[in-house]
Amino acid sequence: MSAIHPKITDVLTNTFKVPAAEILPGSTMDSLEMDSLAVAEFAVIIKETLGVEADSDKLYKDATLADITTFIDAAVGGDPAMSNAR
Numbered sequence: 001m002s003a004i005h006p007k008i009t010d011v012l013t014n015t016f017k018v019p020a021a022e023i024l025p026g027s028t029m030d031s032l033e034m035d036s037l038a039v040a041e042f043a044v045i046i047k048e049t050l051g052v053e054a055d056s057d058k059l060y061k062d063a064t065l066a067d068i069t070t071f072i073d074a075a076v077g078g079d080p081a082m083s084n085a086r
Contacts, residue, residue, distance in 0.1 A: 002069055002073050004050070004069050004072045004073050004076070005065075005069050007049065007050065008023075008046075008065060008068065008069060008072075009023050011042065011045050011046070011049075012032065012042075015041075015042075015045065016032075016034065016038055016042070018032050018033075018034075023065065024065065025064060025065055025066035025069075026064050026065070026066065027064060027065050028062060028063065028064055028065075029042070029060050029063075030062075039060045042060065043055075043060060046072065050072060050075075050076060051076070052071075052072050052075040052076060054071065054075075
C-alpha cells in the first residue's frame with residue numbers, strides 16, 4: 001500500500017486508540033466507531049500533517065480507508081482530477 005497508509009494507521013492508533021488489527025483497507029470510519037467529531041478531528045490532523053483539505057462529512061463518512069488513502073495520495077501528488085473533491 002502507499003506511504004500514506006502508515007500515517008493514517010499511526011493517527012488512528014495513537015490519537016483515536018483504534019486497534020491496529022481493525023485498520024483494514026475496507027474499513028470505514030463508522031466501522032472503526034469514529035463518530036462525527038472524531039472524523040472531523042481526523043480531517044484536521046490530515047490537513048495539518050499532510051496539507052490535504054477535505055470535507056470530512058463528504059469524504060470520510062462512507063469512504064473506506066482505501067478510498068481515503070487514494071484521495072490523499074492523489075491530493076499530495078497533485079492529481080487535478082481530485083481537486084474537485086476538496
